[in-house]
Amino acid sequence: DTSESGKLAVSTSKSTCFVWDASSGKSVFEIKTKAKKAHIRSVAFAKSVKQAPVGYVVTVENENKVGGFVSTWDELGVKKFFFKVMKEQITAMAISESNLVACGGSEGNVSVLRMDTSGQLSHCYRTRSPFHILAVTSLSFTTPSRNLVSVSADSTMKCYAAQTVESEPAFSLVVLLLMLLLLISFALGIYIPYAEHASQSP
Numbered sequence: 001d002t003s004e005s006g007k008l009a010v011s012t013s014k015s016t017c018f019v020w021d022a023s024s025g026k027s028v029f030e031i032k033t034k035a036k037k038a039h040i041r042s043v044a045f046a047k048s049v050k051q052a053p054v055g056y057v058v059t060v061e062n063e064n065k066v067g068g069f070v071s072t073w074d075e076l077g078v079k080k081f082f083f084k085v086m087k088e089q090i091t092a093m094a095i096s097e098s099n100l101v102a103c104g105g106s107e108g109n110v111s112v113l114r115m116d117t118s119g120q121l122s123h124c125y126r127t128r129s130p131f132h133i134l135a136v137t138s139l140s141f142t143t144p145s146r147n148l149v150s151v152s153a154d155s156t157m158k159c160y161a162a163q164t165v166e167s168e169p170a171f172s173l174v175v176l177l178l179m180l181l182l183l184i185s186f187a188l189g190i191y192i193p194y195a196e197h198a199s200q201s202p
Contacts, residue, residue, distance in 0.1 A: 001044045008075065010057060012040045017059055019077065029077035031059060038063040042093045046072070046101075046115060056080065056119045058101060062089045070101060072119040080119030085111050086126075094139035094148070100124070102148055104136025110150055131158055 002009045002022060009020045017031035017040050033040060038061045046056040057073040068090030072080045085103045092104035101113040101121065108130035113121045132152030140149045149159045 003045045003075075004047060008045070010043050010045060012043045012059070014039045016040070017043050017057070019057060019075075031057070031071075031073055031077060031079075033061050038066075038069075041068070041090055044093065044095055046095055046099050046119075047097055056115070058093070058095060058115075060090045060093050060103065068103065068105065070103065070113060070121060072115065072121065074119065081121050083113065083121040085113065091135045092137055092139045092150075094141055096141035096148075097144055100141070102139045102141065102150075104131075104139050104150055104152075106135040108132035108134060108136060108152060108154075110136060110139070110148075112148070132156055 007022055008028065009022045011018050011020070015033045015038065019028045019031070020026065021028055031040075031043075041060040041062050043057065043059045046058050057075070059071045059073065061069045061071060063069070067087040068085050069082060070085050070090075070093075071082045074080055086105050086109060088105040088107045088109065090103045091106050094102045096102070099115040101115055103111050103113070105111075109126070110131050111123065112125040114124045115121050131150055132154050133156075134153035136150050137153050138151040141147070142149065147159050147161055149157065151157045
């Protein structure tokens with residue numbers, strides 16, 4: 001993968017990720033996993049935005065019997081964030097124009113992370129049941145990040161709206177607030193008649 005400016009290129013080999021100067025071919029810095037049994041599955045450049053002109057390198061690391069992790073690094077090779085995405089191995093990754101990071105797993109699940117301007121990651125969507133029977137082999141966001149397409153080793157392809165992914169946390173918060181209001185109303189509905197009855201009884 002190459003950075004948006006075209007000045008940097010990135011490649012990976014097992015436990016090490018290399019960032020190169022695209023014009024000279026010289027190594028700029030290396031990223032190495034600290035876990036002995038971990039290996040870097042894939043690597044890509046995140047999109048730079050006006051609020052954060054620095055482009056981040058995003059790496060996917062898998063560790064046996066532990067799961068899949070995503071890390072973000074700045075262009076100086078400093079790790080900014082480390083996030084466990086799923087219990088299974090991550091087999092595919094894609095980054096949208098708005099820096100949504102989609103990860104597909106060896107058991108057919110898909111998770112989407114949101115990356116902020118500081119390189120920090122947070123979950124914004126996770127499938128409750130496997131999207132596919134077998135491992136996810138490829139993920140891709142359409143332009144301009146309206147849909148996410150996943151392809152699996154079971155020969156199936158699924159497409160769903162990225163807008164739904166981004167709006168899901170807000171929707172969940174609204175539902176929780178409504179449930180809380182209903183519970184309060186229900187509690188008051190029981191308490192007020194009881195209090196009136198108690199005050200009228202001798």
